[in-house]
Amino acid sequence: MAYSTPDSRRRSGGSSHSSNDSSNGSFYGSGRPPERVTLGGSYHGPRGTQSRGNGRGGLRGAGGVKLTGGKGNSGYPLRTRSINFQGGRGRRMADRRALTLAALGVVLAILLVVGVTSCVSSCNAKREETQQQQEAQQSEQPPRVAAGISDDLTSRLESALDRNDKLAQIAQNADKYADTLLVELALAHPEAIDFVASYPDAEKTGQAFGSSVTKGKAPEFYCWDARWGAVDYGGHALAVSGSGPVAFSMAYMGLTGKNDKTPADIAALATEANAATGESGTAATFFTSAASGLGLTVESYESNAVDLNAVLDYGTYLLIEAKADTLSEDAHWILVVSENSDGTVGIYDPTDPQASERPWSSFTIASACDTFYAVSAQSSDSDSSD
Secondary structure, three states, X not given: OOXXXXXXXXXXXXXXOOXXXXXXXXXXXXXXXXXXXXXXXXXXXXXXXXXXXXXXXXXXXXXXXXXXXXXXXXXXXXXXXXXXXXXXXXXXXXXXXXXXXXXXXXXXXXXXXXXXXXXXXXXXXXXXXXXXHHHHHHHHOOOOOOOOOOHHHHHHHHXXXXXXXXXXXXXXXXXXXXXXXXXXXXXXXXXXXXXXXXXXHOOOOOOOOOOOOEOOEOOOOOOOOOOOOOOEEOOEEHHHHOXXXXXXXHHHHHHHOOOOOOHHHHHHHHHHOOOOOOOOOOOOHHHHHHOHHHOEEEEEEEOOHXXXXXXXXXXXXXXXXXXXXXXXXXXXXXXXXXXXXOOXXXXXXXXXXXXXXXXXXXXXXXXXXXXXXXXXXXXXXXXXXX
């Protein structure tokens, strides 16, 4: 089968003219007509895919002649399509990037889970190790108080050990105490450690006594009691400067049986009278001037052992201003409350519990002061008639 090519047409020479006979589908150029070509399928040429009819169609030549099929047959449509060689590759690259990012996300998530799990495991292991070490140390240390002793002694020992911890607390916060006498108080008297440790945060006001008292029996008070120790008195806390008001309050409650005049109340009266002075913190003149308003009588005596014992026989209490370096290093007030059968006397020292626990020679007490003051209840009208 012969094909007509562009080269064969150019060699024929002369002008070229083509016409199309729709009845027979023939193709004419200059010269002899080309051999009729009938294609039953598709022709793949330089201009894309061109379709023919089945035997009766024609082609559209270079001159624009329509090459269509015969009667009733329009043939296959002739179309061209451009091929995008980069579009597929771009999509594949985008897909690869998405897959890479997804894979990285999975890897990071796995690493995060592994890291958190490892950290938790490590922390738990360290915590268990620390707990085991603490338990081992506790097992190696002896108990705070040995077994087999009385409950009372055990309680006292445990209280003393607790105070050691609070003393360490005081030492760590020593700069918070404007009055260094409070720190010295904690060092000198373990019984005051609890009060001194709580002083920075304590209310600086007096509190009600809240307990009943018995007439004829003086209560035993100490300056650092939390109910009044933080009150300011004479420029210091009453805990270190209030021996006079504390001693006078004990005498008042013991003689009257009333509890309405606490050391804080007596300190307020002394402050109003400008009597918060002197080495012992309270001037002796305050007691004589304030006594009548409290239903008391105060008389002064030159101090000697004989008179001291004699006055005690009348059922009075004696206020003694002990000089410095006698009963203690500092001058302070004490209350003599009783005479023993052997001639010794019992005292309540508001600055020293140990001094209050032992009997004292009347000569020692008398020599500690120049004057002592006998405090008694005022006589009522019925007492005078009797």
